Amino acid sequence: MAFEEQLVSGRYRLLDRAGRGAMSVVWRARDERLDRVVAVKQFLHEPGLDPAVPCDRAIREARLASRLRHPHAVAVYDVLEDAGSMYLVMEYVPARSLTDLLLERGPLPRCDVVRIGRQIGAALAAAHGDWILHRDVTPNNVLVSADGTARITDFGVSRALGEHLAAEDGVVVGTLPYVAPEVARGGEAGLPSDVYSLGATLYTALEGTPPFGTSDDPITLLRRITENQLVPPPHGGPLTGVLMRMLERDPAARPSMPEVVELLHAVGRPPSAAPRRPWLRRAAVTGAAVCLTSASVAAGVALTGEPASTAVPVDRPAPTTVTADHTVHATTTAPAPVSTPAPEPAPRPARVTAQPPPEGGCSARYQVTNSWPGGAQAEVTVHNDRPTRLAGWTVTWVLPGGTVIRDLWNGSVSRSGSTVTVTDAGWNALLEPDASASFGLTEDLTAGRPAVPVVSCHPN
Structure with missing residues (x-):
């Protein structure tokens, strides 16, 4: 009898x-008692390994995975032993692994990566x-x-938090690149x-390779991971900030998994609808067109800066500050009238700005x-004053020398000489009093640290 025709436990026909x-x-198997298709996972005996290990692994996976009932997790129905082998009976999902999908299609569009990230x-x-x-x-x-x-499937090496397995002492558990x-x-x-592992998985889906690549030498790969010399995803766009936070070397600096879900939901949402939380603001992932760029950037037009000595066409630059999390700010407002307005009693701590005129823009x-x-x-x-x-x-500014804009979202960008002009994207044009909108961009630098240009905002 061919193995495919085997009847496991008198019920599941492979x-x-x-x-x-x-x-x-x-x-893939048929549950002949309930007349439904299921997935049956057979645990293999590894040479030189205690025969009890597959049994323990199957029972632990069944116990933990069966506690999780979620539409984006494969359900576990039963665990059993038959003819000396352990089996796990699971929900059958007619799907392909993300690995197979990447092998066939190559890197996925950002919108698909964001959707997968939200669900998993x-x-x-x-x-x-x-x-x-x-x-x-x-x-x-x-x-x-x-x-x-x-x-998500395969809780084979999962464990309850705080559970310590002596057999794993000195062993790196997991798949090395992740x-x-x-x-x-x-x-x-x-x-x-x-x-971190989910961030590495989404990075792979976006770029076609894990954050630190692959290597036949596990020691080399382990060194790359521990040193964490990570290059941000070239095609990340508004997703870059989320992935870089998930891939922080320090575990305490990473967001929790619920925060990751909220961050990913904020990618593709107008800024006014995004939750206002400090970790969300730092990630800088607001944006409505995750899979789209401005027309000029999509057409392959790079916006390159002129020498930094070019005069800045603004009236009154505000100071530049560096905060504790290494964020650099620069703000300008429309020209002020001759008379000096009264100072604000409680300026916003999150913005460095000069006092707007009474009828400002x-x-x-x-x-x-x-x-x-x-x-x-x-x-x-952009803030409505x-x-x-x-x-x-x-919004306009002079592009610093040695800077090239590669991607821009939530606005339409153009350039005249060294001056960059970004106009609202339409859906984020209307701003109520004291409301804000934002757009984001990525840029290439030929040398040095990123410069902070002085920006000027004009009402349309």
């Missing part, structure tokens, strides 16, 4: 092989809420259906480790939110 891992084989992040947030660590979040363990629905630096150094995995703040060797990301916030609704806005 139909064909759906996948294989290092320690298991997954079969929500499932992992539910797991973390029950103190369950997955410990092996990789493209192999993300299933994507034809309709774009993503699900393990967090603290785990690669031999430390204990925690909730932030799953956040708008002000703008340029903020460097992230930087790396050869590049940077910035966010520009007038007592009436603002029907549209334009």
